[in-house]
Amino acid sequence: MNFGKIARISGALTRSLKRFQHGSEVVTASNQSLPPNLVLYGISKEQFEPESQQEEVKSPGPETPIIRKCNGEIPKNKSPITVWVDSFKNVEQQRQVSAQLHPLIFGAHPRMDILHEVMRWQQRYRDVNYTWSRTRAELGRGKQKPWPQKGTGRVRQGSRAGPGWKMGGIAHGPRGPVSLYYKPADDVILKGLTIALTVKLVQDDLIVVDDVEIPEADTNFFNDVINSRNLSENSLLFMHAENDFPQNLSEIVSNSRTLSLMPASALNVWSMLKHDKLILPLSMLDDLETKILWHMNRYPWLGKPHNFYKDMPGKKGLKFEQEQYLAEQQRESDENVSQ
DSSP: OOHHHHHHHHHHHHHHHHHTEETTEEOOGGGSOOOTTOOOOTHHHHHOOOOOOOOOOOOOOTTSOEEEOOOSOOOTTOOOEEEEEEOTTSSSOOOSEEEEEOHHHHSOOOOHHHHHHHHHHHHHTTOEEOOBOOOTTSOSSOOSOSSOSSSSSSOOOSOTTSTTSTTOOOTTOOBSOEEOOOOOOHHHHHHHHHHHHHHHHHTTOEEEESOSOOSSOOHHHHHHHHHHTTOTTSOEEEEEOTTOOOHHHHHHHTTOSSEEEEEGGGOOHHHHHHSSEEEEEHHHHHHHHHHHHHHHTOOOOSSOOOOTTTTSTTSOOHHHHHHHHHHHHHHHHHHHHHO
16 A cells, blocks of 8 residues: 555645634535545544435345346346336336346446547547638639749749749648548447446436336426436436337427437437436337347357348348248148138
8 A cells, every 4th residue: 555645645635624724613524525435544534524425225136026127148147237117107216116137238348448439439420621722723823924934043933823832722732521420340339339328327327217208298297206316407318219209208308408308219329428317218128128139149150141131120030931931831721621
């Protein structure tokens, strides 16, 4: 342990305490917000009184009813992640049932370099460079030869618009507009999405609800729901399934600058990081899990041939068509036997 570093930190804390002294009264940490993992040493430990810790929310136990389980295959070395399921139909927060989240999606390794790369890509993929420079042919002057070709002893010149002249044309300069669009690898974009979901879950910024729709488009009722969950000072991103549009919630979100409503197909890293809290409904988890897992395992190169488009989630796959064909053949054979 580096005691010199600890002593310097302790001295800095002591000096900061003296700035808050008013006569013989010292402002302690009872009304200050200190990080829970702050290590105090020496005189700082005596003068700072730790703030009373709030009661921690317990995770769902094995006796908690589970209303949603993972549909995809879970690796043997991992286990499902259990979270509470809230309900916006009640003003008070509900912690009675739980749901399972897939560990490959909501338990990814949080690599900040991938997260930063995807975020920068989303920031710049619409940018266009409009910088434009004129060549010597586009200048409106300097067409005349400055001096004769021979006899002056100077270097021969054909025009004052050349790149070698002051205020002349630019050779090989920028010729905008040029799109700055680029696309990272598909696995990088996919990892960035799973890392963002994992970070939201780890930081307790992911809220799973049974339905994002509220009973009525009443601003007072919605504010009561948000205030009871201590979310009034946070920016919220509400997600909804493609075929389940919350009409009442959309009327409230349209008049707010800190609330956003987005379909499942538009979920992205930049929107999740821009908002403080992410709210996911149960109706969206199955579709989200199916699509992400399919993209994670969409290239079975050996021993598992597949049709790229027919095997996409949400469409009738090749296996379904084969089963339907066999069922029709069986139905025709049964009709022939009955006749």
